[in-house]
Amino acid sequence: MKDRLGRDVTYLRLSVTELCNLRCRYCMPEAGVCRKRHADMMTQEELLTAVRAAASLGIRKVRITGGEPLVKRSLLPICRGVAATPGIEEVCLTTNGTLLPPLAAELRAAGVRRVNLSLDTLEAEKYAWITRRGVLSDALAGLEAALRAGFDQVKVNAVLIGGFNENEIENLANLTKDAPLDVRFIELMPMESGTLWGPAAFCSGDLVLERLPQLRPEPAGSGVARLYRLPGARGRVGLIRPVSSHFCAACSRIRLTADGRLKPCLHTPAEYPIRGLGEAGMARRMAAAILDKPPCHGVLSAGSVSAAGRSMNEIGG
Ligand code: SAM
Numbered sequence: 001m002k003d004r005l006g007r008d009v010t011y012l013r014l015s016v017t018e019l020c021n022l023r024c025r026y027c028m029p030e031a032g033v034c035r036k037r038h039a040d041m042m043t044q045e046e047l048l049t050a051v052r053a054a055a056s057l058g059i060r061k062v063r064i065t066g067g068e069p070l071v072k073r074s075l076l077p078i079c080r081g082v083a084a085t086p087g088i089e090e091v092c093l094t095t096n097g098t099l100l101p102p103l104a105a106e107l108r109a110a111g112v113r114r115v116n117l118s119l120d121t122l123e124a125e126k127y128a129w130i131t132r133r134g135v136l137s138d139a140l141a142g143l144e145a146a147l148r149a150g151f152d153q154v155k156v157n158a159v160l161i162g163g164f165n166e167n168e169i170e171n172l173a174n175l176t177k178d179a180p181l182d183v184r185f186i187e188l189m190p191m192e193s194g195t196l197w198g199p200a201a202f203c204s205g206d207l208v209l210e211r212l213p214q215l216r217p218e219p220a221g222s223g224v225a226r227l228y229r230l231p232g233a234r235g236r237v238g239l240i241r242p243v244s245s246h247f248c249a250a251c252s253r254i255r256l257t258a259d260g261r262l263k264p265c266l267h268t269p270a271e272y273p274i275r276g277l278g279e280a281g282m283a284r285r286m287a288a289a290i291l292d293k294p295p296c297h298g299v300l301s302a303g304s305v306s307a308a309g310r311s312m313n314e315i316g317g
């Protein structure tokens, strides 16, 4: 379905939980989220009804996210159900990877085609610091498992943070040299839970191009990243620049939170509750949300705070 500006909305980011085994400093408060009542969260059945409703409006791609989707007990049946929904052509997953090794093959068999794995540093102490509790070797084991499981594509997402990992741009990009994976650098978005960062933490995607002048542009893909390649590398390097060069004009996404609220834009407070509506009612509410998709997420800068009104783990980043 097209929104009022003619943007074709074909991509649903489906958050299956707000909970996470990590506490990344830019995403989640240290104490975690206030655990909502189980009864307030979307059930497996409701999630799949919502996906059917979305598919009836022209959604073709679903990315399962969270919180950390791998902490969700019913993740495999959810993935199977989404993949089997008529009209859904692609099921992808975003994960921190730490729980992936025993699950990767089953997720592939359940119909997940692509995996994005979040990894901001290759140094164990820094990984423990940024995630507040994670172990780097667990994430690296997850990455290996993803590569072994035969997904169509594996991407590593690294949030660029000044004073933290800008000295690792080259090392992270070098992951693309020998392995068939893309590394994407994402500009830090000023979410509420990340307000402690201050402007110095923001690094523009330009920094990657300055540090890696040998990068050569690649043809545009279907996603929001600008793509490049290191000479002779198997994979590509991507830049995702929601702050310095936002991609609102080409935005094709809507998001569904784990408590059943449709967000037409990540950075606006508007939310459309869909719980209890049934498939036809959900589709009507989703259509209203798509029509209400704002032209642009407004000012998002190192000195501002997103108007999202929730932390990233609650929205499904
Ligand atoms: N737990 C999974 C993970 O970490 O990949 C999925 C959910 S997480 C919210 C999805 C993505 O959002 C991750 O790649 C994470 O790095 C990114 N993210 C979270 N907070 C962010 C922020 N303030 N700015 C930019 N990216 C952010």
Ligand code: SF4
Residues within 6 Å of the ligand: 020, 021, 022, 023, 024, 027, 028, 066, 067, 068, 096, 118, 312, 313
């Ligand atoms: Fe958890 Fe992902 Fe947020 Fe990190 S970025 S706290 S892994 S939801």
